Amino acid sequence: MSKAITFYFDFSSPYGYIAAEVIERFARANGANVAWRPFLLGPVFKETGARPLVEQPLKGPYSGRDIARSAVFYNVPFKMPTRFPMNGLLAARAFYWLAAHDAARAVPFAQAVYRAYFQRDQDITAPEVIGKIAANLGADVAALGAGAQDQAIKDRLRQTCDEAIARGVFGSPFFFIDDEPFWGVDRLPMMEKWLTTGGWKY
């Protein structure tokens, strides 16, 4: 039976973007499936009192370097956006509308949103940018634009944020293998060992 990776990410997270570029290949190589779960770090930071990484003294400048350096390490194109961070609300709602109504396009949409932001410096809070990304994938843009404002979709995102906090998610990317939590794209080697050995007691 294929193992389940749950992948929580915020569309404004550079390490989340890197993870989004590599996680599907990683999962295939290790006999796992990935459930993509965009969420919003804002409510989580409110809960934890944390500040965005890049705003922290010492850690911020280091992170700026480490993000760009990590992109090269993981062989992922990357350009730090001029507007950062950005609110991933609209993109996340559009993702959940697609997941509900046009499921095959949801993951490619998430990847395309990340590329628009972290490769081409586009404004992913703009409905026309999100619409164009969806159109390029062949989605029904009119239905998506209206549907992303459905209460059910708004609720779906809010529930995902609540669920993330309840599961102890405090950053992006954040993975679970079944119920085992892994924070950060740098945990992929450990996740690989976890998947291939069946995990270990500690």
Next chain:
Amino acid sequence: MSKAITFYFDFSSPYGYIAAEVIERFARANGANVAWRPFLLGPVFKETGARPLVEQPLKGPYSGRDIARSAVFYNVPFKMPTRFPMNGLLAARAFYWLAAHDAARAVPFAQAVYRAYFQRDQDITAPEVIGKIAANLGADVAALGAGAQDQAIKDRLRQTCDEAIARGVFGSPFFFIDDEPFWGVDRLPMMEKWLTTGGWKY
């Protein structure tokens, strides 16, 4: 020419302990030398406003798991100390006295202090514990006990802390390859690529 890794660590840091168990083998495998630099995270946290990892909401409980899990991943014996964190001041001063007067014993001493704390739950703030560790290595314990209080040794540690902050160190372990900063034992794969390729622009 051998490459230079500078290894900053706090004696109270569990990830620093894991790094101390693996860094020499890592360096040898990659044609590098390691300069060990114990420092104190306290003054750094004062500078950055950061709190110890384990005290942070959500991140704290996760870190407790990740530390124990990482120890297994890196194949390093580990038992979370009952008294945590502990002040590494005395151990760090003893290290710098050894580095100045009995250099060959300094690194084995640092490793032994870490093992006393993270394998056997010993009180590494106690002069008799530090003395016994030094004695087991064949060091001159009387000279060490007196010398660790020399103003020159106190200054050496203070300078190392100042230097760490000036170089942007904000956590433990923290490595430099020449002037390239790497935070965390989880950066070893990237450091390996950096060492073997000569680094990359980003």
